[in-house]
Amino acid sequence: MNYRNAAFPLRGLGLAWRLITSSSRPPYVWDCLANGAMATTGNDPRLQEGVYEWSRANPMLLDVDAEPAVLRIGERFQTRLDTTPQVTDSEWAMLSLPTNKSVLYKTLKAFSLNHHVLYVGETGSGKTWLARAVARVLGLKLWTVSLTEFTKNEDLVVRTTFGEEGSNRTGLSKCTVLEWMEEGGLLLLDELHKPIDGLSVLNNILQYGEFVLPDGRSCRLDPSRSKVIATMNPVRPPYRGEVPSAELAARFGGILDVNWLTEPEEVALLTQVAPRGTDSATLLQLVRFANATRSQYPAAIPLPFSTRTLINIVQHCYAFPEDPIREIITTAFNPCAIVDDPSVRKALDVVLTAHGFDAHSTVRSLASKK
Numbered sequence: 001m002n003y004r005n006a007a008f009p010l011r012g013l014g015l016a017w018r019l020i021t022s023s024s025r026p027p028y029v030w031d032c033l034a035n036g037a038m039a040t041t042g043n044d045p046r047l048q049e050g051v052y053e054w055s056r057a058n059p060m061l062l063d064v065d066a067e068p069a070v071l072r073i074g075e076r077f078q079t080r081l082d083t084t085p086q087v088t089d090s091e092w093a094m095l096s097l098p099t100n101k102s103v104l105y106k107t108l109k110a111f112s113l114n115h116h117v118l119y120v121g122e123t124g125s126g127k128t129w130l131a132r133a134v135a136r137v138l139g140l141k142l143w144t145v146s147l148t149e150f151t152k153n154e155d156l157v158v159r160t161t162f163g164e165e166g167s168n169r170t171g172l173s174k175c176t177v178l179e180w181m182e183e184g185g186l187l188l189l190d191e192l193h194k195p196i197d198g199l200s201v202l203n204n205i206l207q208y209g210e211f212v213l214p215d216g217r218s219c220r221l222d223p224s225r226s227k228v229i230a231t232m233n234p235v236r237p238p239y240r241g242e243v244p245s246a247e248l249a250a251r252f253g254g255i256l257d258v259n260w261l262t263e264p265e266e267v268a269l270l271t272q273v274a275p276r277g278t279d280s281a282t283l284l285q286l287v288r289f290a291n292a293t294r295s296q297y298p299a300a301i302p303l304p305f306s307t308r309t310l311i312n313i314v315q316h317c318y319a320f321p322e323d324p325i326r327e328i329i330t331t332a333f334n335p336c337a338i339v340d341d342p343s344v345r346k347a348l349d350v351v352l353t354a355h356g357f358d359a360h361s362t363v364r365s366l367a368s369k370k
Helices: 036-040 045-049 049-058 089-095 098-112 126-140 178-185 199-207 263-271 280-295 306-318 324-331 342-354 363-369
Strands: 015-021 026-033 060-063 069-073 078-081 114-120 143-147 158-162 171-176 185-190 211-212 219-220 226-232 254-255
Touching: 045 049, 049 098, 060 098, 060 324, 069 098, 078 098, 078 226, 089 126, 098 114, 098 126, 098 263, 114 126, 126 143, 126 185, 126 226, 126 306, 143 178, 171 178, 178 185, 178 199, 178 211, 178 254, 185 211, 199 280, 263 280, 280 306, 280 363, 306 324, 324 342
Parallel strands: 114 226, 114 254, 143 185, 185 226
Antiparallel strands: 015 026, 060 069, 069 078, 158 171, 211 219
């Protein structure tokens, strides 16, 4: 796809499009700016941090006709892409949201310094999605390691095999981390806080750039073509886990806060999955319900309300507009089925009712009232 001539309007966000002149050929590229009205929408404290103003002043351009392809953010930062980006129109539009664009920009700056990046944020806030989107934008092969409390150091690098190393002999095969070291790409370390025994082998690889197997084979890390994004929840209730060691934390040159999108941005994101002409007031109503639910996690509601869940609800609402929204929500987000506690059902019912979702409300009935 030729992103030079493609515009990605984010319906509901109020984006201003302009054609700007590039000093390189081809002469015209599109850029996307959030309008000033966004900066005064809602009461989200992050609106005061200048994210929207920064986004407005630093348009993001992806030119795949250049040799090699180039991603530019603002006038001072650009990164050359060795392979063609695999990002879709929808992903590019979502990355253009000011909060996501800010995380992308800080990630790419860290990569330009051969630094690795750690995303810290609530469950369901989009950390893993952002990491995968970065890989697609950069055209990098994605290697994923999902960490658990049972992950051991050796699980990251080798596994014992029988018959693969020779007839009737037990041997060692390389696991994901060593394969990533040899082939390059983006290594996604998901849930970095979960391993109980620590990750000393990972710390050594990131520090020294080399791992030697017991049989003497050596794997070396080339930081110019091998990047790392790790994700983790903040280590506090209700999340369980271990704070990364000071040594491991120091291997990440960028430690970024990745949390829920602001209210107008999340509405804009939902317009990407809702049909054209969708009543934005209904989407706003759903986003405010989601934020009210998040505010009660974990004290009253034991599950976090992820952006993915919100997208699932919107997709269902507009595929089956006669279904009661309350029923759709409690099917996609059903903490009562997981925790058998009457107080959970009561807390969820209170939030649903407060946001106008009674037993009979449907997408069509809500739209007709507005």
